[in-house]
Amino acid sequence: MSRKTIKVFALLLTVGMVFSLAACNKKQITAEKFMSAIEENGLVGEIVPEGSAGGEGSNLVEGAYGTGPVDNPIYSAYFYRFSGKEAAIEKYESVLAQYQQIIDSEEVKGTVDESGKGNMKRVVINANPIAEDGALGFYSVTVQVDNIAITLVANDNSADSIEKIDSILKDCGYYYP
Numbered sequence: 001m002s003r004k005t006i007k008v009f010a011l012l013l014t015v016g017m018v019f020s021l022a023a024c025n026k027k028q029i030t031a032e033k034f035m036s037a038i039e040e041n042g043l044v045g046e047i048v049p050e051g052s053a054g055g056e057g058s059n060l061v062e063g064a065y066g067t068g069p070v071d072n073p074i075y076s077a078y079f080y081r082f083s084g085k086e087a088a089i090e091k092y093e094s095v096l097a098q099y100q101q102i103i104d105s106e107e108v109k110g111t112v113d114e115s116g117k118g119n120m121k122r123v124v125i126n127a128n129p130i131a132e133d134g135a136l137g138f139y140s141v142t143v144q145v146d147n148i149a150i151t152l153v154a155n156d157n158s159a160d161s162i163e164k165i166d167s168i169l170k171d172c173g174y175y176y177p
Helices: 003-024 031-040 085-104 159-172
Strands: 044-048 060-068 075-082 108-117 120-129 138-145 148-154
Touching: 031 044, 031 060, 031 075, 031 159, 075 085, 075 159, 085 108, 085 120, 085 138, 085 148, 138 159, 148 159
Parallel strands: none
Antiparallel strands: 044 060, 060 075, 075 148, 108 120, 120 138, 138 148
């Protein structure tokens, strides 16, 4: 092999390794980043003070929540960082069971869709009330990545509400189509 070929091969190998390592070491979101994402999307909230998240014996290390917009709070957002991945998985599975229970009730019709990509799991519920009393539907997404769980809820399942939830997930770095 010529020296030029070896240099090109080494460069390609190095670039490939850098991209591979960057994908593996995706930085986890913090409560501050979560708050920034929800505030950029018109919600207000607060970070749960360190040490008070979850109470005594809780696996919750850090938390944050928000609602909005201020004049008509149809959105709720929750961020949980647990001490271990198992607790985040438990939170995700608990929400999944709640979503399924809602869909199985006789009061709403809709779907629960679960998917995953890499180390991320996502469950989405899109539901409408069966009664024709003018009540709005709702849309919610819960994402679990490592020791983090995020739940976003819209008390309306319009295209605008779905777009708002997707925008928050994009700003958090945890969105995929």
